[in-house]
Amino acid sequence: MEDFSLRVCAIIRDIPQGRVCTYGRIAAMAGSSRGARQVSRLLYSSSRKRGLPWHRVVNAAGGISLGGESGELQRALLESEGVGFSKDGKVILSSFLWNP
DNA sequence: GCCATGGCTAGTA
DNA sequence: GCCATGGCTAGTA
Numbered sequence: 001m002e003d004f005s006l007r008v009c010a011i012i013r014d015i016p017q018g019r020v021c022t023y024g025r026i027a028a029m030a031g032s033s034r035g036a037r038q039v040s041r042l043l044y045s046s047s048r049k050r051g052l053p054w055h056r057v058v059n060a061a062g063g064i065s066l067g068g069e070s071g072e073l074q075r076a077l078l079e080s081e082g083v084g085f086s087k088d089g090k091v092i093l094s095s096f097l098w099n100p
Numbered sequence: 101g102c103c104a105t106g107g108c109t110a111g112t113a
Numbered sequence: 114g115c116c117a118t119g120g121c122t123a124g125t126a
Contacts, residue, residue: 004120023105027119036105038120044104045124057104065104070125074104 004030008042015056018081019098020091022060029100040065056098062090 001009007030015021027035039057047054055077058064064071075085084092091097 002120027105032119034106034118035120037103037118038105040104041102041119041121044102045122047104048124054104059104060106067104070104 004032004035004038005042005046007031008039009046009050009052012043012052012054012057014100015053015098018083018096020056020058020062020078020083020093020096021098022058022062022093023065024060026057036060058091062086062093062097064089064091 008026011021011026011029023036023039024033026039027033030039032038043052043054043057046052055074064074066074075089078091079085083096086092
């Protein structure tokens with residue numbers, strides 16, 4: 001696994017309970033400001049085997065990008081940690097975005 | 101080639 | 114809706 005991916009994994013592990021981060025911000029923190037899509041790809045391929053808190057990553061608008069049951073699970077997990085959603089189904093980033 | 105993005109814009113109402 | 118983006122690898126047909 002490459003340095004960029006290792007940094008992305010470490011950053012995702014650091015997201016505390018009850019907070020979320022975005023694909024783009026994680027990519028920027030890992031040193032690739034336009035690498036948001038790689039973050040999504042890494043989550044897709046490695047979140048299970050690496051035990052990452054994948055549910056704490058949302059898109060730039062605070063929305064859940066997964067479809068179907070996975071998306072519903074993600075929202076349920078976040079709500080169980082106390083993350084608040086607005087009426088349009090997006091995480092209230094002004095309150096719950098992780099700012100390290 | 102793949103992708104769980106992001107940002108901008110055309111085309112409607 | 115469209116498409117530039119970029120690190121990684123066949124994952125979740």
